[in-house]
Amino acid sequence: MVMYRSMGIIGTAALLFSTMCSLVGCGIDSRAELKKSQDQLTRKYAQQDADKRTMILQSQEKKNNEDVIPVSLMPVKKPVRAIYVSAHVANSGRMKELINLLNETELNAVVLDINSGVALSSPSRTGNKNDYSKLTISNKKSSQHFQQVIKQLKQKNIYLIARIVTFKNPTLVEAVPAWALKRKNGKLWRERNGTPWIDPFKQEAWEYPLALAEQAAKIGFDEVQYDYVRFPENAAKVDREVAYANSQGWTKEEAIRKFLHRATLRMHKYGVKVSADVFGIVGSSNDDLGIGQKWTSIAREVDVISPMIYPSHYSKGMWGIRNPDLSPGTIITHAIQDTIKQNKKLNEKGFATAKVRPWLQGFTAGWIHPHQKYGAQQIREQIVAARNAGITSYMIWNSSNRYPKFTT
Known part of the structure; x- marks a missing residue:
């Protein structure tokens, strides 16, 4: 036999x-x-x-069909001016204050967390504890109040962006440890603060953020935004410690590009746009920085690309600026100009490119020296600088969701 x-x-x-x-x-x-x-x-x-x-x-x-079908980018027809709102704040009385801010300023959009377990979903596993093929989206923790907030914002014609934390997802690691980044000895890898990551090379792990995005589309979000769509930073150190599950032989850049390609194809079936958050310095770099984020790779796979061009995050001397946090307008001008050049390179090769919609700094970076308090004036400087450079859409980040009333 x-x-x-x-x-x-x-x-x-x-x-x-x-x-x-x-x-x-x-x-x-x-x-x-x-x-x-x-x-x-x-x-x-x-x-x-x-x-x-x-x-x-x-x-x-x-x-592999999704990997070879070309993406036709969806245009964003109007300027989008957003603030970030966590799911916790969206479910609290403070949301009323933020809605008032939207009514009183030029803001017309919100970026809402949806994979915190408070808003829409938390990962769960069904069946045998070792059977990861049946990973599902659980709505048990979904908040009716959150759903009401969505409905209220839609009634006010507020553009809704669902923020999904993609690969830095400890909750998903807990649900499916097999999808996590592992050390070369087989143990769970964690970054310095103890947070584990999903291995972006594991295609089976892509299905959770993709399914979560579909759920967001079904309840009325206009756009899905993938944050932490990258490999961990400090790449050289991580590469020495980690045994990637890369049977395909991809580069990090290829893994991130292929994930976003698949995400965009799926969301377009719902008429929903896709955006990707990238490090601010990605817009000024010609490689993937060891984290898989290369501008010319990502900008042709998504509808919107959002560099996090926070002045406080640039090193001293960048573009000849001694203290970037103290010069928000100048930093934004240089950063935007670099992203426009990146897109132009792609356009010259015949590629359509994502709309640039940057994240601007709405927080005070008290951990650096020197720094300044970021209030209405500093936010205004960034918005005006972006506008003068040709970018009329933006998003403002403050993790505590406390924003001053500002005019431009």
């Missing part, structure tokens, strides 16, 4: 023919007939083998 399995169908048929002759004897005529039968069997099973190979190839092609 082992010999038959290793020989395959055609080899087995030939062996049976030879064995029969050796046992019962074969005359010339019978040999000729058997030879004819053998040839017929050979042709039959050869065709079956070919058909089987074709089916396997077709199955593989279907599986």
